[in-house]
Amino acid sequence: MQYMCLIYAQEGKEPQPGTDEFGPFMQGYMDFTQRMKESGKLVSGDALQPTATSTTVSVRGGKAETVDGPFAETKEQLGGYYLLDCEDLDDALKCAEQIPSAAFGRVEVRPVVIWD
Amino acid sequence: MLPPVEVPTLVTRLIREDWGRILSSLVSSIGDYGLAEDSLQDAVVSALEEWPRKGVPRHPDAWMITVARRKALDRIRRNQTAMRKSGELTLWLEQHRNDPEDRPMMIPDHRLEMIYTCCHPALEEKSRVALTLRALGGLTTAEIAGAFLDKTETMAARLTRAKKKLRAAGIAFKLPEPEDLHDRTDAVLRVIYLIFTEGHWSSDGQMSRTDLVNEAIRLGRILTGLLPDHAEAKGLLALMLLGDSRRLARKGDDGAFLPLEAQNRARWDRAKIREGGALVETALSMGPAGPYAIQAAISALHANAASFTATDWPQIVALYEVLAQRQPNPIVRINQAAALSYAKGPQAGLSLLDTLCVDDKLNGYQPYHACRADLLARLGRRQDAAASYRTAISLAVAPEDKAFLSNRLRALTAP
Numbered sequence: 001m002q003y004m005c006l007i008y009a010q011e012g013k014e015p016q017p018g019t020d021e022f023g024p025f026m027q028g029y030m031d032f033t034q035r036m037k038e039s040g041k042l043v044s045g046d047a048l049q050p051t052a053t054s055t056t057v058s059v060r061g062g063k064a065e066t067v068d069g070p071f072a073e074t075k076e077q078l079g080g081y082y083l084l085d086c087e088d089l090d091d092a093l094k095c096a097e098q099i100p101s102a103a104f105g106r107v108e109v110r111p112v113v114i115w116d
Numbered sequence: 117m118l119p120p121v122e123v124p125t126l127v128t129r130l131i132r133e134d135w136g137r138i139l140s141s142l143v144s145s146i147g148d149y150g151l152a153e154d155s156l157q158d159a160v161v162s163a164l165e166e167w168p169r170k171g172v173p174r175h176p177d178a179w180m181i182t183v184a185r186r187k188a189l190d191r192i193r194r195n196q197t198a199m200r201k202s203g204e205l206t207l208w209l210e211q212h213r214n215d216p217e218d219r220p221m222m223i224p225d226h227r228l229e230m231i232y233t234c235c236h237p238a239l240e241e242k243s244r245v246a247l248t249l250r251a252l253g254g255l256t257t258a259e260i261a262g263a264f265l266d267k268t269e270t271m272a273a274r275l276t277r278a279k280k281k282l283r284a285a286g287i288a289f290k291l292p293e294p295e296d297l298h299d300r301t302d303a304v305l306r307v308i309y310l311i312f313t314e315g316h317w318s319s320d321g322q323m324s325r326t327d328l329v330n331e332a333i334r335l336g337r338i339l340t341g342l343l344p345d346h347a348e349a350k351g352l353l354a355l356m357l358l359g360d361s362r363r364l365a366r367k368g369d370d371g372a373f374l375p376l377e378a379q380n381r382a383r384w385d386r387a388k389i390r391e392g393g394a395l396v397e398t399a400l401s402m403g404p405a406g407p408y409a410i411q412a413a414i415s416a417l418h419a420n421a422a423s424f425t426a427t428d429w430p431q432i433v434a435l436y437e438v439l440a441q442r443q444p445n446p447i448v449r450i451n452q453a454a455a456l457s458y459a460k461g462p463q464a465g466l467s468l469l470d471t472l473c474v475d476d477k478l479n480g481y482q483p484y485h486a487c488r489a490d491l492l493a494r495l496g497r498r499q500d501a502a503a504s505y506r507t508a509i510s511l512a513v514a515p516e517d518k519a520f521l522s523n524r525l526r527a528l529t530a531p
Contacts, residue, residue: 052277053284055238066237068281088288089238090296111285 002043006078011050044083047113055089057096058106064097071108079105083112123167126176127160132327134177135254140230141223142184143289145212146205149233149251150279151188156180158187178221186213226289227252228338233282233289235303243278248307249314250275253331301343305352305408308335312356329360340395347402350395351409357392358415361385372523373516377424389419410439429459446472450487462494482511486521493528502528 015021036042054070082099086092089109096107135156142152159180173179189209215221234247249255261271281287292300315328336353343349365383368374393416399409414435421427436452449472457465469488478484489504505525512518 049284053281055285068238068240068243086286088290089236089286090288090290090292092286093238094293 005045046083047115049111049113051110054108054110055093056106056108057093057102059097059102064093064102066093070110071106076105123164123172126172127163127167130163130176130180131160131254134180136227136230136252136331137223137225138177138180138184139251139254140226142181142188143230143233144224144226145185145208146188147289149282149289151191152184153251153279155184155188155191158191159184162187174218175220177223178215178219179217181221181223182212182215182217185209185215189213227335228342229289229291231304231307231335232291232300233287235300235307236282236287237300237303238285238287239278239281241303241306243274244303245307245310246271246275247278249311252335253311253328255314255328297343298346301339301346301349304339305348308332308339309352309356309408311335312359316359326363329356329363332356333360345402347399348406348408350399350402351406351412354392354395354399354412355408355415357388357395358412358419361388361392361419367516371516373520375520376418381423384419389416392416393420405438407439407443410435410442414439427458429455433459446478447481447483450484453491454487457491457494462491466491466495480511482508482513482517485511489521489524493524498528 015025033042033045036045051070054068056067056069056071058065079101082095084092084095086095089111092109096102096109099107101107139152139156142156143149146152146155162183163176163180167173186209189206192206192209230251231248234251235244239247246260249260250257257272257275258268260275261268266274291297309332311328312332315326315330315332333353333356336349336356339349340346340353361384362376362379364385365379365381366374368378392412396409396412396416399405400413405413414432417428417432417435432455433452436448436455440448440452449468453465453468455465456468466488469484469491472478472484474484485504485508489501489508492498492501492504502525505521505528509518509521509525512521
C-alpha cells in the first residue's frame with residue numbers, strides 16, 4: 001500500500017531562506033527523507049511551488065475552463081494524483097483535461113520544485 | 117554618433133515606441149520574462165548614464181538588446197542558483213555579449229507571442245491586462261494602476277505575482293495551439309480594447325495617447341491577419357478604427373473637447389472610416405454579431421451620417437438593444453438613452469435612465485450624470501440639470517471633460 005502525504009502548511013509561516021531557522025528546518029526534512037529511505041518506506045516525495053503558481057482545470061460540457069489559483073476544497077476531496085513530466089504549462093493543462101475526473105471535479109496543476 | 121539629443125526624452129521615446137518589440141525579442145531568446153524585463157530595465161539605466169557622456173548610439177534599439185543581454189548574463193552569474201538557468205542559455209548569452217552595438221540588428225517581432233503569453237488563462241484576467249500594458253505598451257506601473265483606479269503598490273504587487281507565475285508555472289512564450297487559438301483570442305481582444313480605451317481617454321488626464329491607440333490598432337491588425345475567420349477580431353479592429361477616425365475632430369482649435377454634434381465632420385479620417393466600415397460588414401456577414409461588431413456597427417452609422425441630425429437614430433437605438441441583450445450593462449443603457457433622446461425626444465431617454473438601478477458604482481460614474489444633465493436641460497428642467505452637471509463636474513478626471521461640462525453648466529445658468 002502506498003500513502004501520499006500531502007503537506008499542508010500556511011505559506012510564509014515556515015522558516016524562510018536566509019534566516020537562522022532555515023538550515024535546521026531543511027536538515028530536518030533531509031533527515032526525515034533519509035530515515036524513510038532507509039526504512040524502505042519512501043516511494044517518492046516532492047515539494048510544490050507555492051499556490052500562487054497553481055492553475056486549476058475543469059471540463060464542463062466538453063469545454064475546458066482554466067482558472068488562476070489553487071483548488072479551494074469544498075465537498076470535493078483529494079482522491080489521487082499523477083506526477084507528469086510535461087513540456088510546459090499548456091502541455092500539462094492539456095493532459096490534466098484528459099483526466100476523467102476533470103469533467104466532474106477539478107484538477108489542480110502545480111509545478112514541482114526542482115532542487116539543485 | 118548622432119548630434120547631442122535630450123537623452124531622457126530620447127530614452128522615454130524609445131521605451132514608448134520600441135519597448136514591446138525589444139522586450140518580446142529578448143524574452144524569446146532568453147525564455148524568461150522576469151529576467152528579460154529586469155535586464156532591459158538595467159540597460160535603460162545604463163543608457164541614461166552613458167548616452168549623455170558618450171553620445172547616443174547610431175542604433176539605440178540594437179544597443180539596448182546587446183546591453184540587456186550582457187546584463188542578463190551578469191544577473192545569472194550573480195545569482196547562479198536562484199536563476200537555475202541552463203548552461204545552454206549562458207553559453208548563448210556569452211556568444212552574444214559582444215554583439216556590435218553600432219550596427220543595425222534584425223530584431224525579430226515576437227509581440228504576438230508576447231500578447232498570448234501575457235493573456236494566458238492561467239493568469240487572473242486583471243493581471244493579463246496589466247502585464248500586456250506593461251510588456252507591450254511599455255506603460256509604467258503607475259500608469260497601469262491609473263487605468264484600473266488602483267494604488268501603485270497594489271498594481272506593483274500584482275505584476276510581480278504575475279511575472280513570478282509565468283516563470284514558476286512554466287507558461288511558455290509561444291502562440292497557443294491552433295485548437296486553442298480561438299478561445300484564447302477572447303482574452304486577447306479584451307486586453308487590446310482596454311489598451312485602446314486607455315489611449316482614447318487616458319486616465320492620467322491627457323485627452324488622447326495616440327501611441328497607445330496606435331499600438332492597440334496595430335495589435336488588432338496583426339490579430340485579424342492571423343485569424344482571418346475570427347469575426348470579433350475584425351469587429352474590434354473596426355470599432356477602434358472608427359473611434360479613432362474622429363480623433364482630430366474631437367478637440368476644437370482652443371483644445372476644448374467637442375461632442376459629436378459640434379464636430380467638424382470634414383476633419384474625420386475618411387480612410388479609417390472606409391476601412392472600419394468594410395471590416396464591420398465582413399464581421400456581420402460572418403454569423404451572429406458579437407459585442408465588438410455591434411458597437412462598430414453603431415460607430416459606422418455615426419461615421420457615415422451626413423450630419424448629426426441626419427444620423428439613423430432608430431437604428432442605433434435598436435443596435436444598443438441587441439448589445440444590451442448580449443451584455444446586460446448599465447453603461448450600454450446610458451448610451452442607448454442618449455440615442456433614444458434623439459430618436460424619440462429627451463423624455464424617452466430620461467425614462468430609460470430612470471429604469472436603471474443606481475448603485476454606488478453608477479452613482480460615481482460621470483457619463484451617467486452628464487447624460488442625465490443633458491436630457492434634463494433639453495426638457496427645460498434647468499435647476500435639476502444644473503445639479504446633475506455639478507455632480508458630473510466633480511467626478512470628471514480629464515481637464516477637458518471638466519471644462520466641457522463647466523461650459524455647459526454656465527450656458528444653462530446664464531441669464
